[in-house]
Amino acid sequence: MSDHYIFSRGRLKRKHNTIYFESGEEGQKALPVERVDNLHIFGEVDLNSKLLNLLTKYDVRLHFYNYYGFYTGTYYPRTKNVSGFTVVQQSMHYLDPKKRYYMASAFVESGVHHMLRNLRRHKEKTGSYVDTIQAERVKIPDGRTIPELMGVEGRIRQTYYRSFNEILKSDFIFTKRSKQPPADPLNALISFGNSLMYTTVLAEVYKTALDPTVSFLHEPSSKRFSLSLDVAEIFKPLIVDPLIVSLVNNRVIGKKHFEDFEGIVLLNDQGKQRFIQEWEKKLATTVRHRTLKRKVSYRMFIRLECYKMIKHFIGDEPYRPLKAWW
Amino acid sequence: MTTSISGVQVYYYSVCKRKLWLFSKGITFENEHDRVLEGKVLHERSYPYLERKEQLIDNTFKIDAVEGEYVREVKISSKMANADRMQVLYYLDQLRQRGVNKKGLISYTKERKTEEIELTPVEERKLKESLQKILDLLDQPIPPPFKRLPYCNQCAYHSFCYAREETEE
Numbered sequence A: 001m002s003d004h005y006i007f008s009r010g011r012l013k014r015k016h017n018t019i020y021f022e023s024g025e026e027g028q029k030a031l032p033v034e035r036v037d038n039l040h041i042f043g044e045v046d047l048n049s050k051l052l053n054l055l056t057k058y059d060v061r062l063h064f065y066n067y068y069g070f071y072t073g074t075y076y077p078r079t080k081n082v083s084g085f086t087v088v089q090q091s092m093h094y095l096d097p098k099k100r101y102y103m104a105s106a107f108v109e110s111g112v113h114h115m116l117r118n119l120r121r122h123k124e125k126t127g128s129y130v131d132t133i134q135a136e137r138v139k140i141p142d143g144r145t146i147p148e149l150m151g152v153e154g155r156i157r158q159t160y161y162r163s164f165n166e167i168l169k170s171d172f173i174f175t176k177r178s179k180q181p182p183a184d185p186l187n188a189l190i191s192f193g194n195s196l197m198y199t200t201v202l203a204e205v206y207k208t209a210l211d212p213t214v215s216f217l218h219e220p221s222s223k224r225f226s227l228s229l230d231v232a233e234i235f236k237p238l239i240v241d242p243l244i245v246s247l248v249n250n251r252v253i254g255k256k257h258f259e260d261f262e263g264i265v266l267l268n269d270q271g272k273q274r275f276i277q278e279w280e281k282k283l284a285t286t287v288r289h290r291t292l293k294r295k296v297s298y299r300m301f302i303r304l305e306c307y308k309m310i311k312h313f314i315g316d317e318p319y320r321p322l323k324a325w326w
Numbered sequence B: 001m002t003t004s005i006s007g008v009q010v011y012y013y014s015v016c017k018r019k020l021w022l023f024s025k026g027i028t029f030e031n032e033h034d035r036v037l038e039g040k041v042l043h044e045r046s047y048p049y050l051e052r053k054e055q056l057i058d059n060t061f062k063i064d065a066v067e068g069e070y071v072r073e074v075k076i077s078s079k080m081a082n083a084d085r086m087q088v089l090y091y092l093d094q095l096r097q098r099g100v101n102k103k104g105l106i107s108y109t110k111e112r113k114t115e116e117i118e119l120t121p122v123e124e125r126k127l128k129e130s131l132q133k134i135l136d137l138l139d140q141p142i143p144p145p146f147k148r149l150p151y152c153n154q155c156a157y158h159s160f161c162y163a164r165e166e167t168e169e
């Protein structure tokens, strides 16, 4: 099972039980449907319902990104792992303010744990940032409302990103997080990585009985599968940020991989491809799991997080978020 | 409040009560390989000639195959012999309630042996007790707690049951 990324312009079609991508530049390419888990469409692609029906049959998700590389949406085959019981229990944990806060703070706590873990690798340079974050961190369990928790999280994140200036070797500078649109190369990298994180989490949530729209830290909204945003808080500092640091410090991505559209800074196609190549490698990296007693990929860690959440919702075992131990 | 029970549920009852509970609440992992259920694939290959294979009886349960006076089940090994027996007894009972009297045969391909099963009054009583216990279990609001079993490694719920955080800082 793997993810495929399409950057060129062309046509996706179904021939028997195979997906074909036809493009003027590259000719025809076959993608065996049983081996595809997600298709990410960055280029301008035509497709029809015959193809969508095939994707539905094999549970393949289709993620779309616009011209600038921003995530725009997902074609999400009707879900097969339905458990009304789980969804009701999950919603119950949203409706009860105490239970909701427990989940929301668990995501933040785990995210901060992973941020500090990154900073400690550069101890000499980041000591003062670590202290500032620690001082803020103690407020996580005390907070009362979700907006207060969001505030704590936001302040920690600003400090954390500012410390990147000490860690990054090249002239990438962090001034301030700018999401839409990203105003500098570092923000462009963060935005791109976070979009990939979001779709990757979404794909794993989809494979479980969880309802992707019922979230805790982020307000459930009709626009996004907000549970993915919640879970991404855990994994962004664990997966995206170390990847960005290594891409920049090892000069895999440099200034020439960005384009500036009147103040909007974006990765160009080559930059995106380099990012994705390392991204896929990172997700496939394995770590020996302490309780499963086998090697588990970073991607699987996301699914395990979903399983732990289900156990929490159904009253089996209290949820304790991942805190990378390796 | 569950009213109808399926053969798979009867089978899971003897395998692992936690699995039965989770499965019955719709928490399933169909993408993952489940060796405890491998027999399901096996029987499709074992009886291609039998027309009445996989009969869906009153839309409530499926049986592998009916051959003369026997209901047949094919299993790879006899590791879950007790669960297999319960499942077949359940089928025999369901058939009897519909006026059909059969015996059961379970073939274990690996051991090349066959076990004959009859719905005696003693077995019938055992079955009734189990069915009642299944209904009681499904009414429980939370799943039976995790307890390590020898065949957890081969179960589709393995990642689910074993995914936990260790305190070891």
Ligand code: SF4
Residues within 6 Å of the ligand: B015, B016, B017, B018, B019, B146, B147, B148, B149, B151, B152, B153, B155, B156, B157, B158, B161
């Ligand atoms: S992994 Fe073990 S405890 Fe969990 S459902 Fe399977 S057999 Fe039961």
